[in-house]
Amino acid sequence: MSAEVIYGSELAQSLRDEMKEEVNGLRNKGIIPGLTVVLIGEDPASKSYVRGKQKASDYVGVDSELIELPESTTQEELLSLIDTLNNKDSVHGILVQLPLPAQIDEEVIIEAISPEKDVDGFHPISIGRMMTGKDTFYPCTPYGIIQMMKSKNISLEGKHAVVLGRSNIVGKPVGQLLLSENATVTYCHSRTKNMEQYIASADILIVAVGKAHFLNGDHIKEGAIVIDVGVNRIEDGSLTGDVDFDSAKEKASYITPVPKGVGPMTITMLMHNTIKSAKKTNG
Numbered sequence: 001m002s003a004e005v006i007y008g009s010e011l012a013q014s015l016r017d018e019m020k021e022e023v024n025g026l027r028n029k030g031i032i033p034g035l036t037v038v039l040i041g042e043d044p045a046s047k048s049y050v051r052g053k054q055k056a057s058d059y060v061g062v063d064s065e066l067i068e069l070p071e072s073t074t075q076e077e078l079l080s081l082i083d084t085l086n087n088k089d090s091v092h093g094i095l096v097q098l099p100l101p102a103q104i105d106e107e108v109i110i111e112a113i114s115p116e117k118d119v120d121g122f123h124p125i126s127i128g129r130m131m132t133g134k135d136t137f138y139p140c141t142p143y144g145i146i147q148m149m150k151s152k153n154i155s156l157e158g159k160h161a162v163v164l165g166r167s168n169i170v171g172k173p174v175g176q177l178l179l180s181e182n183a184t185v186t187y188c189h190s191r192t193k194n195m196e197q198y199i200a201s202a203d204i205l206i207v208a209v210g211k212a213h214f215l216n217g218d219h220i221k222e223g224a225i226v227i228d229v230g231v232n233r234i235e236d237g238s239l240t241g242d243v244d245f246d247s248a249k250e251k252a253s254y255i256t257p258v259p260k261g262v263g264p265m266t267i268t269m270l271m272h273n274t275i276k277s278a279k280k281t282n283g
């Protein structure tokens with residue numbers, strides 16, 4: 001079997017086109033979705049992600065403001081800024097780019113953001129709402145992954161989904177969303193024994209371990225759906241995923257590439273969440 005490739009880049013583009021139209025309609029009614037991105041320090045990867053967010057905002061018509069603060073910013077200063085943004089009506093979404101400098105406690109910052117403006121879906125209230133099936137902002141990468149599978153009409157019900165990785169941003173929430181879609185979910189992580197057995201039995205594999213070519217075609221079941229969340233820079237400077245694409249493609253039924261796979265969907269779901277927030281606060 002040679003897998004069908006799910007290009008997140010193509011789905012992201014068509015969703016962004018739909019959002020652009022929707023935002024146009026909102027703007028005509030005087031509703032201007034607003035996103036504030038806070039970037040602390042000079043991390044090149046963070047700067048590049050933030051540029052992507054600005055570009056997507058400009059495209060769909062979200063009013064996006066970037067606040068850049070020095071590496072030396074204190075937790076109190078950031079909390080005070082978040083308080084201001086929480087109370088500013090034109091701001092529908094607040095995103096504090098992670099990671100943060102060592103003097104700032106990430107959990108304290110995430111909890112300070114109003115859950116009604118938590119377009120990252122990282123606040124414990126957002127996570128609790130997601131776990132109990134309430135309407136909320138879903139974390140962007142997991143939500144994008146579900147949308148990619150749905151775009152191909154892949155049925156998730158009753159499937160064995162194996163999630164490799166248990167981060168708060170990807171692994172844990174994507175398992176939760178798969179569970180909500182009636183999949184049977186197994187989480188594997190660095191302490192899992194006999195991980196190969198779980199991988200080999202997976203109908204759906206979500207690979208988010210952050211190691212280049214952690215998996216290849218020999219590991220997976222014939223016909224498996226393989227979603228590669230890894231973004232690893234290798235010796236020649238290029239980006240590659242956690243999955244050896246060429247060998248896995250020969251055995252999978254669907255597979256996502258890196259780049260042009262999950263990455264573009266993350267920012268697209270951030271746009272979705274920001275627009276959703278604007279619609280909610282404006283009735």
Ligand code: GUN
Pocket residue numbers: 049095096097098099120140169266
């Ligand atoms: N750093 C890497 N990915 C993300 C993300 O999705 N949201 C935020 N806030 N920071 C990140």
